[in-house]
Amino acid sequence: MLELKxxxxxxxxxxxxxxxxVLDGLSLTIPSGCIYGLVGPNGTGxxxxxxxxxxxxQPESGGITLDGVPIWNNPDAKRRICFVPDDLVFxxxxxxRQQARFARTINPQxxxxxxxxxTGLFGLAVxxxxxxxxxxxxxxxxxxxxxxxxxxxxxxxxTFDGLDPVMRNxxxxxxxxxxxxxxxxxxxxxxxxxxxxxxxxxLAILEGGRVLYETDMDKIQSTLCKVQVAFxxxxxxxxxxxxxxxxxxxxxxxxxxxxxxxMDKSEAEAALRAVDPLLLNVxxxxxxxxxxxxxxxxxxxxRSLLV
Amino acid sequence: MSETSAGxxxxxxxxxxxxxxxxxxxxxxxxxxxxxxxxxxxxxxxxVISMTSRNNLNLSVMLVSYLTPLLFLTAFSFLxxxxxxxxxxxxxVTRTCLYVTTCLSALTVCVILTAAAFLCTLPxxxxxxxxxxxxxxxxxxxxxxxxxxxxxxxxxxxxxxLGSTVTVAIVLSGSIGHSLFLTLLFILFDTALSxxxxxxxxxxxxxxxxxxxxxxxxxQNLPFRNLFSLIFGTSYSxxxxxxxxxxxxxxxxxxxxxxxxxxxxxxxxxxxxAAGRGAxxxxxxxxxxxxxxxxCGDRNRRIWWAAGAVALYCxxxxxxxxxxxxxxxxxxxxxxxxxxxxxxxxxxFYAIESVIFHTSIDAEEVEAVYVxxxxxxxxxxxxxxxxxxxxxxxxxxxxxxxxxxxxxxxPVLIQKIADMINKDxxxxxxxxxKSETGLTEDPKLLVVTLYTKDGRSRRYxxxxxxxxxxxxxxxxxxxxxxxxRKLTSELPPEEEYPCKSVEIGYRSVRDKYPxxxxxxxxxxxxxxxxxxxxxxxxxxxxxxAMRFAEAMSYGRILNYxxxxxxxxxxxxxxxxxxYIRLNYQYQQSTNIYVDIYTLxxxxxxxxxxxxxxxxCASIPKTEKFMxxxxxxxxxxxx
Numbered sequence: 042m043l044e045l046k047x048x049x050x051x052x053x054x055x056x057x058x059x060x061x062x063v064l065d066g067l068s069l070t071i072p073s074g075c076i077y078g079l080v081g082p083n084g085t086g087x088x089x090x091x092x093x094x095x096x097x098x099q100p101e102s103g104g105i106t107l108d109g110v111p112i113w114n115n116p117d118a119k120r121r122i123c124f125v126p127d128d129l130v131f132x133x134x135x136x137x138r139q140q141a142r143f144a145r146t147i148n149p150q151x152x153x154x155x156x157x158x159x160t161g162l163f164g165l166a167v168x169x170x171x172x173x174x175x176x177x178x179x180x181x182x183x184x185x186x187x188x189x190x191x192x193x194x195x196x197x198x199x200t201f202d203g204l205d206p207v208m209r210n211x212x213x214x215x216x217x218x219x220x221x222x223x224x225x226x227x228x229x230x231x232x233x234x235x236x237x238x239x240x241x242x243x244l245a246i247l248e249g250g251r252v253l254y255e256t257d258m259d260k261i262q263s264t265l266c267k268v269q270v271a272f273x274x275x276x277x278x279x280x281x282x283x284x285x286x287x288x289x290x291x292x293x294x295x296x297x298x299x300x301x302x303x304m305d306k307s308e309a310e311a312a313l314r315a316v317d318p319l320l321l322n323v324x325x326x327x328x329x330x331x332x333x334x335x336x337x338x339x340x341x342x343x344r345s346l347l348v
Numbered sequence: 349m350s351e352t353s354a355g356x357x358x359x360x361x362x363x364x365x366x367x368x369x370x371x372x373x374x375x376x377x378x379x380x381x382x383x384x385x386x387x388x389x390x391x392x393x394x395x396v397i398s399m400t401s402r403n404n405l406n407l408s409v410m411l412v413s414y415l416t417p418l419l420f421l422t423a424f425s426f427l428x429x430x431x432x433x434x435x436x437x438x439x440x441v442t443r444t445c446l447y448v449t450t451c452l453s454a455l456t457v458c459v460i461l462t463a464a465a466f467l468c469t470l471p472x473x474x475x476x477x478x479x480x481x482x483x484x485x486x487x488x489x490x491x492x493x494x495x496x497x498x499x500x501x502x503x504x505x506x507x508x509x510l511g512s513t514v515t516v517a518i519v520l521s522g523s524i525g526h527s528l529f530l531t532l533l534f535i536l537f538d539t540a541l542s543x544x545x546x547x548x549x550x551x552x553x554x555x556x557x558x559x560x561x562x563x564x565x566x567x568q569n570l571p572f573r574n575l576f577s578l579i580f581g582t583s584y585s586x587x588x589x590x591x592x593x594x595x596x597x598x599x600x601x602x603x604x605x606x607x608x609x610x611x612x613x614x615x616x617x618x619x620x621x622a623a624g625r626g627a628x629x630x631x632x633x634x635x636x637x638x639x640x641x642x643x644c645g646d647r648n649r650r651i652w653w654a655a656g657a658v659a660l661y662c663x664x665x666x667x668x669x670x671x672x673x674x675x676x677x678x679x680x681x682x683x684x685x686x687x688x689x690x691x692x693x694x695x696x697f698y699a700i701e702s703v704i705f706h707t708s709i710d711a712e713e714v715e716a717v718y719v720x721x722x723x724x725x726x727x728x729x730x731x732x733x734x735x736x737x738x739x740x741x742x743x744x745x746x747x748x749x750x751x752x753x754x755x756x757x758x759p760v761l762i763q764k765i766a767d768m769i770n771k772d773x774x775x776x777x778x779x780x781x782k783s784e785t786g787l788t789e790d791p792k793l794l795v796v797t798l799y800t801k802d803g804r805s806r807r808y809x810x811x812x813x814x815x816x817x818x819x820x821x822x823x824x825x826x827x828x829x830x831x832x833r834k835l836t837s838e839l840p841p842e843e844e845y846p847c848k849s850v851e852i853g854y855r856s857v858r859d860k861y862p863x864x865x866x867x868x869x870x871x872x873x874x875x876x877x878x879x880x881x882x883x884x885x886x887x888x889x890x891x892x893a894m895r896f897a898e899a900m901s902y903g904r905i906l907n908y909x910x911x912x913x914x915x916x917x918x919x920x921x922x923x924x925x926x927y928i929r930l931n932y933q934y935q936q937s938t939n940i941y942v943d944i945y946t947l948x949x950x951x952x953x954x955x956x957x958x959x960x961x962x963x964c965a966s967i968p969k970t971e972k973f974m975x976x977x978x979x980x981x982x983x984x985x986x
Binding site: 117132146 | 360364365368369370371373374377378380381429430431432433434435437438439440441442443445614615616617622624625628673677678
């Protein structure tokens with residue numbers, strides 16, 4: 042389990058008044074064996090948070106522990122972590138084979154066979170200089186190197202940046218496998234909620250150096266549902282409230298009404314079938330809509346946060 | 349089994365806490381481009397130098413040591429780039445391990461390059477080797493290789509020292525510009541302080557010790573100053589193993605400072621000019637301290653340099669931080685540093701001036717005087733060979749460079765000088781500006797040294813009116829002329845030796861190290877040499893004649909341990925090598941000489957036995973002669 046307690050991180054400027062506080066008393070607990078998503082607009086401290094967890098930065102205050110062991114300047118804890126930054130850097134003139142060799146010297150549990158398997162899956166040439174790789178291929182190479190190291194905690198910054206849809210799916214599957222087979226924890230940061238949709242088990246939204254909202258994905262998806270219903274004549278919102286349905290959003294186009302409801306979809310379906318609608322559809326609700334409704338309920342104007 | 353497991357865990361501990369082979373390898377890979385960029389030209393240079401000259405063999409290894417900062421700058425590139433900081437700082441090693449491993453990778457490349465330069469020179473080292481007649485060439489080659497190996501070792505130590513200094517600068521910086529700037533400040537720190545004291549000392553009537561040690565020399569002899577001077581290493585004898593050890597110790601100290609700073613270094617400062625506010629303020633304080641110190645030392649000219657440098661630094665700060673506020677945020681630190689420096693150094697200097705300028709001269713105290721007027725007639729000055737032949741119209745104020753420190757004991761002269769100094773002092777207050785150059789254009793400036801009866805000496809620079817000067821030169825010149833006549837009366841008549849000066853360089857068989865001693869010979873030597881030389885065939889003459897550069901190099905090599913060589917007591921001790929130097933001089937008047945040209949010849953005992961024997965016999969004789977001159981006329985040989 043990864044625990045961040047009261048983390049404050051400030052970027053020093055030459056003028057003290059211009060110091061920038063990126064994280065301000067942030068606390069977070071990330072259970073083992075899950076894919077944890079960090080979402081937030083640019084400059085909210087996602088990458089900084091990942092660097093703090095990776096032991097690159099030292100927090101000004103607060104502590105970060107992995108299974109109760111502090112990470113900062115602790116090789117034993119850092120060996121269990123692998124960080125794939127947004128801006129990838131490889132050795133000068135190195136190819137993938139050399140990078141793997143280097144990774145093996147740093148990390149004794151680097152799995153050569155797994156690496157060969159992963160590069161085969163991605164279709165990467167191990168003997169070509171990495172500088173000739175495209176952006177997406179570099180990302181694939183970095184993920185292959187990271188996964189072959191069998192880290193207990195994998196930190197991915199802008200995970201899917203540069204990957205095509207096929208590769209995104211492949212990476213997703215690989216991450217699932219890591220979590221399911223080995224019980225690894227994956228923390229993926231992105232500025233786009235859509236990128237993390239269908240990937241994460243838990244998700245947190247960062248804003249202003251703090252965690253604005255954190256939730257379990259299964260739970261949030263089971264508490265909200267979107268239905269489309271039609272009657273011979275248009276029904277007002279009060280009609281549905283009378284049925285025990287409290288719509289979070291209510292839209293009407295002629296006799297067709299679309300609503301987002303805070304309840305299980307089977308319960309909503311049963312309640313609406315009881316009044317004999319002409320049409321009843323339960324529509325899929327995407328992550329962005331869920332968060333919009335949830336955060337608006339919580340009083341945040343979050344449209345700007347969710348790109 | 350358990351021992352194996354313990355060994356493994358120890359190995360794992362070392363690889364994460366002290367030295368990591370993987371990161372080391374990575375560091376070496378990162379350094380291969382700068383390594384080649386330095387290595388290839390250096391190796392070519394080594395080959396060319398070794399094939400064409402026996403001088404400057406150590407130039408290429410010195411070049412490697414001067415370029416060591418580039419290796420360290422490359423090795424620590426992750427402190428300047430946030431991209432590179434991620435993999436470096438997220439590696440499962442401690443900060444200490446990262447620092448040690450990075451330093452070792454840079455040092456390894458430095459050692460490899462030095463060794464490559466050394467090895468490239470080695471095959472050709474015998475090509476241009478000077479082997480005296482009858483000497484064993486193999487032994488001479490072995491000696492030369494040993495000498496070169498020692499030079500290489502010193503160069504390597506110098507490179508390590510420079511690298512350690514640069515490491516501290518790099519850790520305090522986040523950009524290459526600031527790293528280089530800070531490195532320059534570290535390296536120039538000693539020079540700036542030395543300049544401060546020297547510039548200040550030049551403005552003062554200098555206090556001399558018994559011989560000729562000035563305030564500047566005293567400064568240069570300070571122990572901590574010598575430690576700093578090791579960074580540049582110019583004024584330090586490289587022949588002692590102690591120096592080698594001190595260099596390495598100092599390098600270790602700098603590495604430890606770098607390590608302490610590195611442990612606290614913030615990875616997020618990569619790309620910023622200075623590694624945080626503290627580092628920026630430190631740089632500003634160091635810079636301002638140096639400039640203020642220079643200004644305290646010399647309020648005349650360097651203050652404008654200081655002003656210019658501050659302006660330049662402001663521009664640099666603006667360019668790098670891109671914030672105007674960084675300038676005025678630094679201002680309090682700069683002001684406090686400047687004020688503290690002025691209080692400390694300025695106060696000390698003012699106190700010294702107050703004491704010195706208010707000390708009156710008591711003519712009774714003075715035993716002898718030496719006058720050096722710095723007014724040099726233009727026509728003589730153009731002849732660069734002159735040492736200090738100053739003609740005031742009628743008298744030469746100096747007879748010969750050999751008698752530079754000629755002291756006179758004329759009571760009238762002493763009284764005259766004392767009056768002039770007191771007169772000048774009355775018209776001045778402490779801190780009066782004066783020209784600092786020895787060869788000043790100001791004809792009013794006079795330099796005198798007074799020697800007191802209890803052995804002290806004091807040098808004064810003061811202004812005097814022309815009439816006073818003429819009178820002074822008249823007195824002093826007359827005294828000098830008398831001495832000159834007395835001296836020359838002991839030598840044969842001038843016309844018998846058109847060659848005015850003959851010097852012998854030699855080293856004895858007993859001496860462990862090559863040594864060198866210059867002695868003023870009796871003039872008959874030239875005649876003996878000439879006579880025997882004319883009997884030789886042209887080829888042998890050519891072989892014995894040494895080119896100027898060759899002779900200088902020979903002299904320099906011999907001069908290596910000049911002061912450790914003892915004079916052989918007699919010719920039976922034997923001389924291994926001798927060379928003779930003939931100075932031909934133009935005689936302008938009775939007492940003004942100008943060097944015209946100089947000839948060098950090797951003296952081969954077999955080819956020129958008569959000259960050889962003459963020299964062997966004359967060495968004690970010349971020494972006695974010179975000692976006689978010194979004691980008689982109180983001319984210091986040192």
